[in-house]
Amino acid sequence: MTALPTSLRERKKAKTRAAIREHAMRLFEEQGYAATTVDQIADAAEVSPSTFFRYFPAKEDVVLADDLDEVMVRVFLAQPAELAPLDAMMQAVRDIFTGMDPQVWAFERRRQDLIFGVPELRARAIQQMTETVDLFAGAIAQRQGLPADHFPARVMAGAAVGAILAIMPSGVGAQGVTPGDHSRMEQALTLLRDGLPLG
Amino acid sequence: MTALPTSLRERKKAKTRAAIREHAMRLFEEQGYAATTVDQIADAAEVSPSTFFRYFPAKEDVVLADDLDEVMVRVFLAQPAELAPLDAMMQAVRDIFTGMDPQVWAFERRRQDLIFGVPELRARAIQQMTETVDLFAGAIAQRQGLPADHFPARVMAGAAVGAILAIMPSGVGAQGVTPGDHSRMEQALTLLRDGLPLG
DNA sequence: CTTTCTTTTGGGAGTTACTGTCATTTCATG
DNA sequence: CATGAAATGACAGTAACTCCCAAAAGAAAG
Numbered sequence: 001m002t003a004l005p006t007s008l009r010e011r012k013k014a015k016t017r018a019a020i021r022e023h024a025m026r027l028f029e030e031q032g033y034a035a036t037t038v039d040q041i042a043d044a045a046e047v048s049p050s051t052f053f054r055y056f057p058a059k060e061d062v063v064l065a066d067d068l069d070e071v072m073v074r075v076f077l078a079q080p081a082e083l084a085p086l087d088a089m090m091q092a093v094r095d096i097f098t099g100m101d102p103q104v105w106a107f108e109r110r111r112q113d114l115i116f117g118v119p120e121l122r123a124r125a126i127q128q129m130t131e132t133v134d135l136f137a138g139a140i141a142q143r144q145g146l147p148a149d150h151f152p153a154r155v156m157a158g159a160a161v162g163a164i165l166a167i168m169p170s171g172v173g174a175q176g177v178t179p180g181d182h183s184r185m186e187q188a189l190t191l192l193r194d195g196l197p198l199g
Numbered sequence: 200m201t202a203l204p205t206s207l208r209e210r211k212k213a214k215t216r217a218a219i220r221e222h223a224m225r226l227f228e229e230q231g232y233a234a235t236t237v238d239q240i241a242d243a244a245e246v247s248p249s250t251f252f253r254y255f256p257a258k259e260d261v262v263l264a265d266d267l268d269e270v271m272v273r274v275f276l277a278q279p280a281e282l283a284p285l286d287a288m289m290q291a292v293r294d295i296f297t298g299m300d301p302q303v304w305a306f307e308r309r310r311q312d313l314i315f316g317v318p319e320l321r322a323r324a325i326q327q328m329t330e331t332v333d334l335f336a337g338a339i340a341q342r343q344g345l346p347a348d349h350f351p352a353r354v355m356a357g358a359a360v361g362a363i364l365a366i367m368p369s370g371v372g373a374q375g376v377t378p379g380d381h382s383r384m385e386q387a388l389t390l391l392r393d394g395l396p397l398g
Numbered sequence: 399c400t401t402t403c404t405t406t407t408g409g410g411a412g413t414t415a416c417t418g419t420c421a422t423t424t425c426a427t428g
Numbered sequence: 429c430a431t432g433a434a435a436t437g438a439c440a441g442t443a444a445c446t447c448c449c450a451a452a453a454g455a456a457a458g
Contacts, residue, residue, distance in 0.1 A: 009405075009454060037443065048408045053445070085397065123326035127318070130325060133365045144397055155362045155387045156395045162361015163354045166332050188354045195394035196355045198284065198343055208425060208434075215435095236414065247437045252416065 017055050020045040024062040025110060033118045060124055063114050069132040072096060073139050085140050086193040089160060090186045097182035116168065129165060133157045163188045216254050219244040223261040224309060232317045259323055262313050266324075268331035271295060272338050284339050285392040288359060289385050296381040315367065328364060332356045362387045 023044035027036040038059055042049045056062050075095050079088035100108075115121045136157035141150045167184055191197065222243035226235040237258055241248045255261050274294050278287035299307070314320045335356035340349045366383055390396065 007455080012454090013406085038445085039443085049445095050408060051406080054406080057445090059444070086395065119326070122329075123322045126325050126329060127322040130321075130364065133361070137365065140397075146397065150397075151366070151383075151386070152390050152395070152397050154365050155390045156397065158361040158363070158365020158387075159358035159391055159395065160361070162332070162357040162359070162364065164357070165329065165361065166336065166353050166357020167350070184350075187350070188357075191351050191354045192358055192391075193394060195392060196285065196351065196358065198339075198345065198349070198351050198355065206426080211425090212435085237416085238414085248416095249437060249439095250435080253435080256416090258415070 016045070016047060016051070020047065020052060020055055021062055021065075025114070028063070028114055029110070033114065033121065060121060063111060063121055064124055064128070067128050067132075068096075068108070069128065069135065073132070073135045076136070077139055077143065081143070084193070085143065085156060086160070086189050088143070090189045093182050093185050093189075126165065129161055133161050136161065159192055160189065163192055215244070215246060215250070219246065219251060219254055220261055220264075224313070227262070227313055228309070232313065232320065259320060262310060262320055263323055263327070266327050266331075267295075267307070268327065268334065272331070272334045275335070276338055276342065280342070283392070284342065284355060285359070285388050287342070289388045292381050292384050292388075325364065328360055332360050335360065358391055359388065362391055 020041065024036070024041045027041060027044060038052055039049055041062070042052045045052075056065065072092060076088055076092040079091050083091060115125045133154075134157075137150075137154040138148050140146075140157055141148050141153040144153070146153055164185055167188055219240065223235070223240045226240060226243060237251055238248055240261070241251045244251075255264065271291060275287055275291040278290050282290060314324045332353075333356075336349075336353040337347050339345075339356055340347050340352040343352070345352055363384055366387055
């Protein structure tokens with residue numbers, strides 16, 4: 001996941017970060033996000049509140065820290081050049097979901113559950129997605145040898161991210177990403193490619 | 200815009216609300232969003248901070264209070280039934296932008312500038328858009344006589360909203376929606392309808 | 399091992415957005 | 429004018445941050 005830590009200092013920092021994160025997630029799941037204070041998290045992780053904010057600039061960032069989106073863009077760019085962009089995207093989705101190790105998967109799932117359950121977090125997650133649109137628009141253009149600000153490339157990126165977002169579970173009792181979801185993503189991208197038939 | 204106020208009380212409330220809003224927007228534009236405190240706004244509008252929060256549950260809501268999205272859905276549903284969904288959407292965009300009176304337009308523009316300039320506001324605005332996706336998905340399905348949770352309808356709604364969002368100016372020095380923008384929106388929807396050709 | 403330098407940590411004080419409560423004022427009504 | 433309802437303002441309190449400074453812990457050098 002991350003580069004292997006060398007010095008004692010690095011190892012301690014990684015451990016502290018992980019501890020804060022784990023205790024925070026647990027408390028959020030147990031008592032709810034809003035009802036959990038930063039002080040409680042700090043107490044549980046045995047650090048001072050000051051230290052908490054040194055590791056995570058905001059309470060939200062404990063949950064939102066690293067995003068999957070950049071990985072997605074990288075995998076997308078690694079696809080064979082002969083694939084059409086939307087097909088390359090589908091293949092990238094497939095690659096990511098099949099190659100993910102179970103532990104990462106489980107953690108990802110807990111995160112998704114929290115994010116989609118808490119409006120505050122959902123808002124920021126979606127904002128991250130708009131940054132992903134920029135990344136994707138650039139990536140698509142690059143792949144096809146088009147200028148970086150190519151209009152149709154932007155539209156495609158926006159449509160793809162929007163479509164995927166739209167089929168994410170978000171209502172009451174929603175569950176995060178499940179193993180079956182990557183096939184729904186592929187269906188959505190196929191529809192896009194075919195001009196959005198409604199039949 | 201709103202129903203005509205009858206009683207003295209109603210009129211006063213409307214005036215107070217407008218005053219808070221106007222002073223807030225002015226201060227945000229002059230000194231920036233974060234640098235403006237609720238107390239300053241309350242002072243300028245000559246109300247107590249308590250009253251401020253009675254009118255707007257959060258500082259953000261002064262800017263985000265009413266959204267254009269619901270209007271969009273209504274106009275979309277009012278389009279002639281023989282238009283294909285994406286064409287109906289295009290026509291709805293056209294109707295709204297041409298029918299908007301200049302004063303509303305000017306205010307809308309100031310709002311857009313603020314929203315797209317302040318990350319915090321942008322995040323919440325985008326969240327509102329996801330709610331719009333739900334509305335649109337339902338509207339599309341309804342128009343075509345499909346079940347409310349029809350998968351391709353959701354994908355279409357998500358793609359359309361995502362595409363439009365993607366071509367909104369958001370970078371540094373970005374300007375809000377300008378009169379020329381509705382044609383860009385139409386271009387985007389046309390691309391969607393045609394299966395997203397990149398040429 | 400000790401000294402010195404650097405990084406990390408904890409503590410405290412301060413700001414700001416927001417919540418809840420209660421007395422007072424302001425409008426509506428008979 | 430009297431009475432009830434709604435709006436307001438002042439107050440106290442909480443929680444998420446921010447800034448700053450002194451103490452602790454790891455790294456490097458003698």
